[in-house]
Structures are given as C-alpha cells and as structure tokens.
Amino acid sequence: MPFRDSSQTAKPKTPSLRPLSSSYRPEGGGVTRVILFLLKSIVGLLASLGLLVVVLALVGLFAWRDLAETFGEAEPVAALPDNMVVEIDLAPGVTERRRGGFPPAFDGPWLLPELIAAIEDAADDPAVDGLLLRLGVGEINMAQVQEIRAALQRFRETEKFALGFAESFGEAGDATLHYYLGTALDEVWLQPSGNLGLNGFLLEQPYMRRALAEIGIEGRFGQREDYKGAVDPLIRDAMAPEVRRNLDALLESWADQVAGAIAERQELELTAARRLIDRGPYLAEAAVEAGLVDRLGYLDEFYAYGTRFSERVDFARYLAERELPELPDEAPQIALVYGLGPVMLGHEDGGAFSDPAMTSGRLVAALNEAKDDPEVRAVIFRIDSPGGSAVASDAIWRAVGQVREAGKPVIVSMGGVAASGGYYVAAGADRILALPGTVTGSIGVVSGKFVLSGLWQELEVNWDRVQAGANAGYWSPNRDFTNSQWQKLQDGLDAVYEDFLGVVAEGRGLEVEAVRAVAGGRVFTGADALESGLVDALGGLSAAVDAAKEVAGIDPTTKVRLLEYPKEPPFRRFLRDLAGLQTDAVALARLAQVVDRLEPVLRMMGAFEPQSGQLRTTPLLER
Numbered sequence: 001m002p003f004r005d006s007s008q009t010a011k012p013k014t015p016s017l018r019p020l021s022s023s024y025r026p027e028g029g030g031v032t033r034v035i036l037f038l039l040k041s042i043v044g045l046l047a048s049l050g051l052l053v054v055v056l057a058l059v060g061l062f063a064w065r066d067l068a069e070t071f072g073e074a075e076p077v078a079a080l081p082d083n084m085v086v087e088i089d090l091a092p093g094v095t096e097r098r099r100g101g102f103p104p105a106f107d108g109p110w111l112l113p114e115l116i117a118a119i120e121d122a123a124d125d126p127a128v129d130g131l132l133l134r135l136g137v138g139e140i141n142m143a144q145v146q147e148i149r150a151a152l153q154r155f156r157e158t159e160k161f162a163l164g165f166a167e168s169f170g171e172a173g174d175a176t177l178h179y180y181l182g183t184a185l186d187e188v189w190l191q192p193s194g195n196l197g198l199n200g201f202l203l204e205q206p207y208m209r210r211a212l213a214e215i216g217i218e219g220r221f222g223q224r225e226d227y228k229g230a231v232d233p234l235i236r237d238a239m240a241p242e243v244r245r246n247l248d249a250l251l252e253s254w255a256d257q258v259a260g261a262i263a264e265r266q267e268l269e270l271t272a273a274r275r276l277i278d279r280g281p282y283l284a285e286a287a288v289e290a291g292l293v294d295r296l297g298y299l300d301e302f303y304a305y306g307t308r309f310s311e312r313v314d315f316a317r318y319l320a321e322r323e324l325p326e327l328p329d330e331a332p333q334i335a336l337v338y339g340l341g342p343v344m345l346g347h348e349d350g351g352a353f354s355d356p357a358m359t360s361g362r363l364v365a366a367l368n369e370a371k372d373d374p375e376v377r378a379v380i381f382r383i384d385s386p387g388g389s390a391v392a393s394d395a396i397w398r399a400v401g402q403v404r405e406a407g408k409p410v411i412v413s414m415g416g417v418a419a420s421g422g423y424y425v426a427a428g429a430d431r432i433l434a435l436p437g438t439v440t441g442s443i444g445v446v447s448g449k450f451v452l453s454g455l456w457q458e459l460e461v462n463w464d465r466v467q468a469g470a471n472a473g474y475w476s477p478n479r480d481f482t483n484s485q486w487q488k489l490q491d492g493l494d495a496v497y498e499d500f501l502g503v504v505a506e507g508r509g510l511e512v513e514a515v516r517a518v519a520g521g522r523v524f525t526g527a528d529a530l531e532s533g534l535v536d537a538l539g540g541l542s543a544a545v546d547a548a549k550e551v552a553g554i555d556p557t558t559k560v561r562l563l564e565y566p567k568e569p570p571f572r573r574f575l576r577d578l579a580g581l582q583t584d585a586v587a588l589a590r591l592a593q594v595v596d597r598l599e600p601v602l603r604m605m606g607a608f609e610p611q612s613g614q615l616r617t618t619p620l621l622e623r
Contacts (some may be wrong), residue, residue, distance in 0.1 A: 022254035037386055052132050063609050073453045080321050083313040086122055087132040088115075090178070094148070096355070096384050099339050110315075112144055113541055119151040120542075123158045127321065129310045130157065132302070135178045136166030136194075141416040142437030143526075144255060145177050147540035149184040149261070153553065156186065165189040165302040170197025176258060179292070182251070183261040187294040189302050196287040198280035200258075201251045207233050216454025219448060220481060222489055224497035228444035229522025230420075246522050250439065250501055253525040257436050261485040327561050329621040332554050334545065335370035335379045335565045339396070343388030343421040358385050358422075360392035366566040367399040373565075378409045378548040380562070381429060382541070383483045387420025389444065390496050397503060404430065409551040414535070419523055424500060427606065428506035432535045434526030441502060441534055444521030445496045447489060452477045495539050508533060572608035 087097055093109035122128040131152070150161055164185045169175040175197030181187040190196065212219065212234065219235040229243035239247070259273035266273070276290055287293040303312060346362035370376045374606070378504040381400065389392070403410050412418075412426040416435040419442035426432050456463060463478045474485055481489065501519060505512045510533060518524075518532045530537045537543065549556055553603065 016020050083310040084313045085130045086313050086318045088183050090138040094144045108517045116151045119155055120172045123155040130161040132306045133164040135164045136169050137172040141417045143416040143435035145181045146435045152184040161186050163187045163306050167191045168194030168362050179260045189295045189297050190284050190293045192284050192296045196282040200277050201254050205233050206588050207237050207308045209237050216458045218451045220451050221448030222493050224447040224493050224519035225564045230446050253528055309376040331561045332377045333375045334548050335376045336562050337366045337565050339383045343392045345392045360395040363396045365401040367403050371403045372567045376516035378552040380411050380544045382413045383422050384415030385422030387422050393421035393424040411544050427504045428549050433537050433539045433544050436527040436538055438526035440529050441522055442526040443519035450477050451480045461496045
C-alpha cells in the first residue's frame with residue numbers, strides 16, 4: 001500500500017551510538033549498458049586463480065577509484081580544517097542498512113546510524129561551526145526524518161547553526177517530509193524558481209475485484225478482523241468503512257506531527273499550522289510570506305552565506321576522516337540485530353542485489369549468537385518490516401524470548417514500519433520504542449488464494465489432475481476451496497489470531513480482551529501506539545541505546561560498544577552474495593550503477609550466460 005506525496009521532544013544527547021562503518025560516495029556518471037554477467041561462481045575463480053589473487057583483485061577493485069585519485073594528484077589529501085561547516089546532501093537517500101555487506105566504495109544512500117552518529121560527533125567537534133543540509137531530493141521516510149530531526153535539534157542545542165537549502169520541495173522528493181526535516185533548522189532557503197509542495201499526505205490504491213473478475217480470477221481470502229485490509233484491493237471495489245476510518249486516523253496523526261513542528265517553529269497554534277498545510281502548495285514568494293521559508297536564493301548564495309567564516313566540507317569526507325574517540329577495551333557491548341523487510345522462512349537476508357528480507361533462520365541465528373556471546377550485555381532489535389509468514393514470525397519471537405531467558409534484555413527499536421508480523425516479533429521484548437511516525441500494530445492475520453478456474457475457462461484451457469489425499473489440492477489455484485477446506489482455513493485463521501492476541505497480551509502485560517480492543521488489524525502511528533499501550537516510549541536508535549543501558553544496569557554515562565550481529569565479516573558476506581548471485585532483470589538493473597567499476601575486470605575475465613530467475617510464492621498464513 002504505497003504512501004504518496006505528501007508532500008518529540010529531543011532526547012538528551014548520547015555519545016554511545018557509534019557508526020557501524022564509514023561511508024564513501026564517489027563521483028562519476030552511470031553507464032549506458034548493463035553487463036549480463038557479474039561473476040558466475042566464486043568457487044571457480046578460487047580454483048583457477050587462487051584465493052590470494054582473487055582477494056587482492058577484489059580489494060583492488062574496491063579501492064580503484066581511491067587509488068586513481070591518489071596517483072592522479074601530486075599533493076596528499078589535506079587534513080580537515082580547523083573551522084568548517086559540514087554539508088549533508090540527502091539526494092542519495094537514507095537507508096537502515098547496506099545490502100549484502102557491500103563496502104562503502106559504491107554510490108548509495110546514507111546509512112541512518114552513521115548519519116545520526118556523525119551529526120552527534122559534529123556537535124561535540126570544536127572544529128565544526130555548523131551544518132548545511134541539501135533538501136528536496138532523496139528517498140526518506142517519516143520515521144527517518146524524525147530520527148534525523150532529533151539529532152539536528154541536539155546539534156543546535158550546542159549553539160551551533162544548521163541551515164537548509166532546496167532548489168524545490170516536491171519536484172524530486174517527498175515535499176512534506178523534506179520540509180518537515182527543514183523545520184529543525186535555523187533557516188530554510190529556497191531557490192527563487194522553486195516551490196514548496198507542502199500538501200500533506202495522500203494514500204490511494206486501486207481496487208481490482210471487478211477487473212480480475214472480468215478475466216476470470218477470483219480472490220478467496222479470509223482475514224481477522226475488519227481492519228485487516230491487506231487483501232481488500234483484490235476482493236473489494238472500495239475501502240471498507242473500518243479500513244477508511246483507520247487510515248484516516250493514521251494520516252491525521254502524521255499531519256498533526258508535521259503541523260506541530262511548523263507550529264513550534266513559527267510559534268503558532270496547531271490549527272493555524274494545519275491551515276498552512278491545507279493552503280499548499282506554495283510558490284517561492286508565497287512560501288516566504290507565509291513564514292515557511294526564510295530566504296530565497298541560489299545555491300552559490302547559500303554557500304557564500306553559510307561559509308562566511310568557515311570552510312565547507314562534504315559530509316562523506318567528514319564521515320571518513322573525523323577523529324573518533326577510542327572506546328576502552330572494557331566498554332560494555334550491546335548487540336544490534338536488524339530485522340528488515342518481509343518476514344519469511346529461510347536463511348538469507350536478501351543479498352547484495354535484492355531487497356532485504358527478515359528471514360527466520362538468519363534472525364534466529366543472529367539472536368542466538370548474541371545470546372551466547374558472554375561479552376554482550378543487551379540486544380537492540382531494529383525492526384522495519386510490514387510482516388509476513390506467521391510461522392517465521394513465531395520462530396523469531398521464540399528466539400527473542402530465549403535471549404531474555406538467558407538474562408539479557410532485548411530492546412526493540414522500530415523504524416518506518418513494524419506491523420503485523422513485524423509487531424509480533426517485537427511483542428516479547430523488554431521494551432519497545434517507536435518513532436512518532438512509525439506505522440505499527442496491525443494485529444491480525446490473512447490467508448487464502450486466487451482461483452483461476454474462470455480464467456482457464458475463458459482461455460479454453462482444461463486442467464486435469466490425479467491426486468493422493470483428499471485435500472492435496474487445498475492450495476491449487478485451479479479450483480475453489482470445498483466447504484470443508486474453507487472451514488479449515490477459517491479454523492486456521494482463528495487459531496493464529498488468538499495466538500497473536502495471547503503473545504501480545506503476555507508481552508505487554510495486558511489482558512487478552514484489552515489487546516483485542518486495539519487489534520482487529522488496526523494500524524497506528526507510533527504516537528498513537530504509545531497511547532494504546534503497544535509501545536513503551538518514543539525515540540530512535542540513540543534512545544534505544546539509552547534504554548538498553550538502563551535495563552542492563554549500565555551507568556547511563558558509560559560509553560558502550562554497539563556491534564551488529566551476526567558478526568559475519570562484510571567481505572565474506574560479499575563473496576557469499578556474489579557466489580549465489582542470479583542475474584535476473586532486477587539484479588541487472590541494480591548492477592548498472594557499479595558496472596563502470598567492474599567492467600575492466602569483467603572484460604579480462606570474459607562473459608558467461610546469465611541464469612534464469614526463480615519464482616517465490618507468498619506465505620500461506622500471513623501476519
């Protein structure tokens with residue numbers, strides 16, 4: 001269900017969240033063609049070239065650009081200046097975690113923990129006078145904006161300045177979210193020809209029941225309960241009244257959060273700030289008149305104003321070259337486990353060239369590794385997932401409980417979405433933290449299948465069968481459920497739903513009926529979920545570190561070592577991803593951005609035929 005254009009109080013600064021790795025954003029253009037093959041088999045390369053040669057070749061490949069720049073310059077790279085302003089360009093977007101262990105030598109979005117930690121370091125760095133933010137372009141979600149806003153507010157509390165510039169809000173990014181981030185700054189600049197698309201939030205989706213019926217396809221799905229509208233677009237002609245009320249409340253909560261930031265910045269009443277949103281979009285002059293934008297100017301003028309007394313330094317350079325205080329060897333260790341993407345059975349996390357997945361095998365192994373590591377004092381479980389397999393969710397929930405049984409607290413930190421199975425896996429944690437804009441809840445279940453018999457009749461295709469077992473065709477799309485099969489489906493939905501209610505009630509210390517009152521498939525923002533008792537507090541990763549120290553009995557002023565689990569070395573993970581890579585169309589499209597660096601090596605190695613992709617089916621029971 002796509003959220004289309006809409007576009008906290010800040011926690012005390014904590015020095016404990018350290019960046020997990022450095023980030024590097026090389027310059028350079030794309031390529032006009034896609035190489036059909038990356039590497040067919042690492043094993044084959046190891047056999048023919050030898051391990052040492054391959055390792056040296058790949059390491060050299062990652063450093064290719066850096067070496068080229070180094071040998072192309074006569075002078076060494078200068079140290080960071082004594083007085084600087086750091087420029088953060090959000091055009092690459094923001095992500096929770098890099099895919100597949102790729103090193104930071106390739107272009108890509110900023111890693112959220114790195115971004116926040118570096119802003120906090122800049123607040124303590126006497127050489128940094130201020131921040132310049134390039135807004136208006138780049139993919140970012142509501143929760144990410146709120147985490148970055150909190151870091152910027154902590155930065156400004158040190159009496160340093162932070163300025164923002166956008167050519168336009170809304171032409172190449174979500175206008176409302178980018179402007180929302182700008183409300184945390186001292187000034188917002190806008191190019192005179194730009195506009196401010198401060199429109200609010202819109203959710204719309206197609207309902208395809210009649211279109212599917214026209215071609216002989218019928219959706220046969222059951223759900224618990226009325227607010228669980230995940231399959232409604234396939235089996236209804238419009239939103240169910242319950243779903244409409246629920247989604248109205250969700251978007252109203254988001255709009256109030258943005259309006260609250262505008263009201264605080266301009267010292268307005270909330271209703272007046274909501275009227276400003278309702279009057280959007282704005283031309284540049286009108287945005288200034290409304291007090292939403294502080295100055296009109298071009299980028300060179302913005303740079304000249306922001307760097308009057310300091311040198312401008314790119315954020316990638318600052319991220320890589322800033323001095324990090326060394327943690328003492330005895331610093332307490334906290335494990336960070338990521339659960340990103342749909343919940344699925346399996347062991348891989350999506351790899352380097354595909355979307356992330358919260359696979360039960362990988363998550364259980366990571367949680368067990370943290371549980372068994374004597375150095376780990378607590379676990380932060382970072383979740384950004386819309387849910388998925390009920391069985392996989394249950395396996396992950398069990399592993400969370402086992403970590404707690406071992407005497408190690410588990411703190412859940414919710415990102416953009418932690419709903420359905422993404423909430424189920426969090427329910428047994430010691431504490432649950434969400435951002436005010438996190439989409440969470442959706443305590444419900446849905447299951448069923450498409451029936452294609454009408455389609456085959458239209459196409460004059462006759463399916464015949466043999467079977468052993470009265471219900472061997474239970475999930476066959478070529479015929480409807482029998483009455484007894486449909487009843488089995490309903491029984492399964494009831495059992496999974498009641499289990500979901502029980503798990504939440506036990507984890508949250510509530511009566512089952514109290515959970516039932518806020519369940520039914522409803523989704524909440526984090527702010528509303530706090531009022532409903534589904535989360536314990538509002539905050540991001542920094543707040544989760546504070547909570548982990550508190551529950552684990554670690555002094556709040558103590559610096560901790562935050563390490564990602566499982567502790568598979570990134571280079572080994574990179575090799576594993578390459579070994580299992582299948583070059584389907586999606587993977588090829590994602591490879592295009594790095595082909596210019598790989599092409600010389602590939603040309604020497606020759607090309608192989610691509611392998612065909614694989615088709616996955618969705619889980620039968622989904623939370």
